[in-house]
Amino acid sequence: MKILAICGGMRPDSNTNKLVKTAAGAAGCEYEVADFGTLDIKPCTGCSACMMDEGRCPVDDDMQDLYDKLLAADAIIVGSPTYFMNISGAVKCFIDRSLALFYRGIGPLYDPEMPFMGQRPLAGKPGVVVTTVAGAGHEKAIEELTLCMGGSHRLEIVAKIAEAIGMNDVDDMPEVISRARAAGKKLGDALRKK
């Protein structure tokens, strides 16, 4: 069993990424980190090629590897910093590009009456969504992550971590770390029940 831990923060000391890794570590199974500080993920160009060519995206960057990793993962954690009361641009690029997965011919249809909406290969995989913010806007950001990864990709979201941390380092906030650990344990439990 393997968890894919999407660390959407781009700072080396990203609090978001620390919570994603804490949750992944607490799940009690193998996990792999995708660190946006080192990955090149370009924006979706809207070319629609993926819809015509079995989910193949022509943009040549690190998203190509991530497509395979998303499909292979048994569970997925997605973390984004809160920027301007929402998810970050980098994480939105990742989510936009993930549209290509809908056209790989894998998983249940989103809606049998709208086949053009594609299939959902990640449907039913347990997931956790994570955001951190300095002061305000994390509720909107976590709602957005839930909508994209739960509502659209149909991950089974088992826990949400949305933490306002001021200018602190989460490593100095034991109660925040313990909430992330609890979310990770929930993810591990959901995974083992599958």
Ligand SMILES: Cc1cc2nc3c(=O)[nH]c(=O)nc-3n(C[C@H](O)[C@H](O)[C@H](O)COP(=O)(O)O)c2cc1C
């Ligand atoms: C471009 C940008 C936009 C931000 N927007 C907000 C915001 O809307 N509300 C807020 O309280 N903090 C905002 N912040 C602060 C971040 O939410 C906060 O520092 C967060 O913990 C950063 O996550 P990271 O440690 O994972 O990089 C913003 C920071 C940046 C760089």
